Amino acid sequence: MGIRFDSVTVAYDGNVVLDALDLTVEPGEVMALLGPSGSGKTTALRAVAGFVRPVAGRVLLGGRDVTDLPPYRRGIGMVVQSYALFPHLRVDQNVAFGLRARKVPKGEIRQRVAEAMEMTGMAGHARRHPRELSGGQQQRVAIARALAIRPDVMLLDEPLSALDAQLRSGMLAELARLHRELPDLSMLYVTHDQVEALTLADRIAVMDKARLQACGTPRQLYRAPANEFTASFVGNANLLPVTVGPAGVGFAATELKVDTGEAAAGARATLCVRPHLVGLGEGPNRLTGTVTEIQWRGATHRLYVEVDGHSVMADVRELKDPPAHGATVSLHFAAEDAVLLPAGVSHG
Numbered sequence: 001m002g003i004r005f006d007s008v009t010v011a012y013d014g015n016v017v018l019d020a021l022d023l024t025v026e027p028g029e030v031m032a033l034l035g036p037s038g039s040g041k042t043t044a045l046r047a048v049a050g051f052v053r054p055v056a057g058r059v060l061l062g063g064r065d066v067t068d069l070p071p072y073r074r075g076i077g078m079v080v081q082s083y084a085l086f087p088h089l090r091v092d093q094n095v096a097f098g099l100r101a102r103k104v105p106k107g108e109i110r111q112r113v114a115e116a117m118e119m120t121g122m123a124g125h126a127r128r129h130p131r132e133l134s135g136g137q138q139q140r141v142a143i144a145r146a147l148a149i150r151p152d153v154m155l156l157d158e159p160l161s162a163l164d165a166q167l168r169s170g171m172l173a174e175l176a177r178l179h180r181e182l183p184d185l186s187m188l189y190v191t192h193d194q195v196e197a198l199t200l201a202d203r204i205a206v207m208d209k210a211r212l213q214a215c216g217t218p219r220q221l222y223r224a225p226a227n228e229f230t231a232s233f234v235g236n237a238n239l240l241p242v243t244v245g246p247a248g249v250g251f252a253a254t255e256l257k258v259d260t261g262e263a264a265a266g267a268r269a270t271l272c273v274r275p276h277l278v279g280l281g282e283g284p285n286r287l288t289g290t291v292t293e294i295q296w297r298g299a300t301h302r303l304y305v306e307v308d309g310h311s312v313m314a315d316v317r318e319l320k321d322p323p324a325h326g327a328t329v330s331l332h333f334a335a336e337d338a339v340l341l342p343a344g345v346s347h348g
């Protein structure tokens, strides 16, 4: 079942924290809500769940306006960062909770609890209490509890952020598997971890300052971000302040040949080039500067090169013989690997 935000605005004490959000999650789609702290991600989720009432706009589930429905009538499963399990209840009782509240017959509760625990790999721990489980296991129970009600829509609010990195990547793979097993389930997944968003989501909605900044597939946002914020929030980005010229752009004293599209000559703009698309050595669109830092990252070296007062990052395959600090080097990139964005904060 799809989710639609139709110009949803939420305010606390007159303070707008979600500003006319328009966003559609298709049936069966995983949409990640990505953005910095305070950007309104949890608020958007709470508006879908019914825990906060919009001051304007409508929330639709499966085409039906649910703005005035109480949370328990919306058919939603929700998982939050802190698990929020009942400590005095056993695992199976926690998983059964939503079904009991909905007065589902006993026999069916037993069956659905077993099914949800099987799906999340918790079948062997039915009689334990939450305190007898690891963080990852507790989060599985929380997911099982949300699944047991057979929701049409799952809302996940940073479900993995309390777990360590290794567990997180394991759980990420499990969530992807769950979604393959339940292909009709729509998921709205809040995170501020771009790896989670890139791995799991069909599309990503990028939020900043109560507003939707961009929405698209991970590839679209990475390859052709609409603005500086999206470029730097989804992946790493070199954002070079440039001036549009007749056959490319000017970056400080350097002329770069890139596609300027519709941009008018003389206009200020920002050139976005991903660090892994910047090469070391001679090539087209050459930038010459001084190495200010070199980081060894296992398979790659990250070079920071100061070019006309701007730091440019290059991620290159591990160098046998990396340049020294202060060395003068040339960087280059292909015209098709650069994207011209509207001028933004990079112009200072």
Ligand SMILES: Nc1ncnc2c1ncn2[C@@H]1O[C@H](COP(=O)(O)OP(=O)(O)OP(=O)(O)O)[C@@H](O)[C@H]1O
Pocket (backbone or CB within 6 Å): 012, 017, 035, 036, 037, 038, 039, 040, 041, 042, 043, 044, 192
């Ligand atoms: N109950 C509340 N009363 C007043 N202000 C609130 C309330 N809940 C959230 N806010 C404010 O709304 C804004 C958005 O909060 P929200 O929780 O949606 O952010 P978020 O994107 O989920 O951030 P985080 O990544 O830190 O969880 C924040 O400025 C926050 O302080």
Ligand SMILES: [Mg+2]
Pocket (backbone or CB within 6 Å): 041, 042, 043, 157
């Ligand atoms: Mg939040």
